[in-house]
Amino acid sequence: xxxxxxxxxxxxxxxxxxxxxxxxxxxxxxxxxxxxxxxxxxxxxxxxxxxxxxxxxxxxxxxxxxxxxxxxxxxxxxxxxxxxxxxxxxxxxxxxxxxxxxxxxxxxxxxxxxxxxxxxxxxxxxxxxxxxxxxxxxxxxxxxxxxxxxxxxxxxxxxxxxxxxxxxxxxxxxxxxxxxxxxxxxxxxxxxxxxxxxxxxxxxxxxxxxxxxxxx
Numbered sequence: 001x002x003x004x005x006x007x008x009x010x011x012x013x014x015x016x017x018x019x020x021x022x023x024x025x026x027x028x029x030x031x032x033x034x035x036x037x038x039x040x041x042x043x044x045x046x047x048x049x050x051x052x053x054x055x056x057x058x059x060x061x062x063x064x065x066x067x068x069x070x071x072x073x074x075x076x077x078x079x080x081x082x083x084x085x086x087x088x089x090x091x092x093x094x095x096x097x098x099x100x101x102x103x104x105x106x107x108x109x110x111x112x113x114x115x116x117x118x119x120x121x122x123x124x125x126x127x128x129x130x131x132x133x134x135x136x137x138x139x140x141x142x143x144x145x146x147x148x149x150x151x152x153x154x155x156x157x158x159x160x161x162x163x164x165x166x167x168x169x170x171x172x173x174x175x176x177x178x179x180x181x182x183x184x185x186x187x188x189x190x191x192x193x194x195x196x197x198x199x200x201x202x203x204x205x206x207x208x209x210x211x212x213x214x215x216x
Contacts, residue, residue, distance in 0.1 A: 001210045002113045003142050009203060018123035020116045021138045023145040025087050026153045027109035028053070031100040032083035033076070035166070038174050039181070042104075048072050048084040056110060057085055059181050073099055088156035089149075097156075097163040104168045108179040116141075 002022045006014070036042045043061040054064035065081050069090065075081045076099035084100065091097040123131070161167070170178065186204055193200025 001207060001214070004210065005203070005206065008206060009199070014115070014117070016120060017117040018120050020118055020134070021142045021145070022113055022115045023142070023149070024111045024113050026089070026149060027111050028085050028087055029109060030083060030085055030104040030106070031091075031096065032102050032104065033079075033100060034082065035102045035168060036083075036104045037168055037170070039177055045083055046081040048075060048081045048086075051112075052110070053085045055185060056182060059185060060178060061181075069094060072096060076100060087153060088160060089152045091156040091160040091163075091165070092158075093152075093156065097160040097165055100160075100165065102166050102168055103160065104170065106170050106178045107175050108182050 002024055006019060006022055030036060030042070030047070032045065032047075034041070036045070039061050045062050046065050047057045047062040048067050049057050049064040050066060050068075054066065057064040062083070065075075067075060067081075069086075072081075072084055072086075072090075073094060073096060076084060076096065084096065086096070088103075091100075126134075190200040190204055193203065
């Protein structure tokens, strides 16, 4: 979806580079020291966050605490924070499975988009036939990156469970409550984009419709 989004809207922030392809992480989850079955359990907990995870955590009732991933292990082990919003992958890569006990999964979880770009002057200096080869490889990696990330995610989940981690799935009613808490953030996004003269409403509609038609 993120690659189709780029093709359609061509954000001007990328004008100075050659975009090779974009990719996303798995949906984030909420990892905590104590079980979180509902919004009441989450209220007041200090959660390590970055970027857009802060307003999401705040909307759900948690207290966002900004810090780099390099500080997460010590902060969780010492009780500076009681949870972290992240994917399963760091449970292995950053050994976070050693310092959290529960994972709450919810359907309105978010993901982060990342980009792989190249210096535009270097790109323009390449022969056309080489550019075409690279473009072909880019198309392949749009498809390849997802399964690669899936593997890393599954490995992290396996380590989390092996370390005694418990997975919590919200009830249907509770999951809807979380969705309702987060919906205003989408409205705020549209409002903010409109104030900048950007097609926020069109972008949001595009993403929602894409997800609806591509869900498995």
